[in-house]
Amino acid sequence: MNWRHGLILAALATALSSAHAIEFNQLQPGKSALAFVSKQMNVPVEGQFKSFRSKLAFDPAKPAAAKAELEIDLASIDAGSKDANDEVASKAWFDTKAFPVAKFVSTSFKPLGGNRFEVSGKMTIKGRTQDLATPVTLRQEGNSATFEGSLVLKRADYAIGEGMWADFGTVANEVQVKFRLVATAAAAAAK
């Protein structure tokens, strides 16, 4: 949590110099969404995770110092049908009993100009950690910020779908992930 303390100090320091300093750090789960599209026999099938948490610290004045952590409850998956939900909890897929949570921890926020950023970090699913980078678009409306983006995850990188499912001919390796995280600024951080 040290980085958060650092960030709050940084935010306070910024607040002293700028009346508009603001740190978005309260995820609004009801307004946020984590969806994905898998391809089965080339048929796009939509799914989503209904339960996830995020620790977020984003100061628009100092985007490069931003931090984000995302924890996803894998049991909250909706993979498109009841059969699929039961199946993806199994050992061959997420092995949800042994690995109930997927986690992303950011390592850098790189401004790409305008309201776009590249967020890099480490994604851990099923005990496997991979580097990951994704473009993120920021939309700021008063006390609320929306971070949106999409990226392609390769399921094989995390051993999601082993054994008879390992062949990409039926379920494609590439999974399109779309996220929308809405965060507000905590009263203490907002000035």
Place this chain on the structure above:
Amino acid sequence: MSSLPSTPPASGTRYSGVAIGLHWLIAVAIAGSFSVGLYMADLPLSPQKLKLYSWHKWAGVTIFLVVMVRLGWRLSHRPPQLPAGMPAWQRKVAEATHVLLYVLMIVIPLSGWLMSSAKGFQTVWFGVLPLPDLLAKNEALGKLLEEVHELLNWSTAAVVVAHLGAALKHHFIDRDDVLTRMLPLLRSPTSGGTK
């Protein structure tokens, strides 16, 4: 119906090669997808099951298109007349059975397509051409359409049994040419009764 040629071919004439070809092509395709559909529905989820579902859906779309061609052919080419001695009620039943079969051949692929959409699995013909989803995902509606699709298929099975039974009855009991004029690989328009 006014566009039909006014005089049907005389009794004793065979169906055209196109009509015979379409009839048997569709018969084999329907028997195949019916069996696959019956088999795949209760399989545990596996890559094989996903493949079978896709193949079944591709077959359904293809059958629908071939049925459209066949319907066009049927409406522009009158089939040979039924045997002269056939009672009026039998003619009516035969006519109704054929109309019903056409209706089922059209409605069944449509019900499968709608059911797929309602269940949230788009139909992508041969994995290449996505068909639009006319229905939004809706679990209850998907379940209902699944039952409709199943019921229509069992109805088809029953009507096909009647259709087959009638053809065999014409061949072995009435000893007319109703069966043989639809059989492929026969060249002469002689009436059946002997092999």
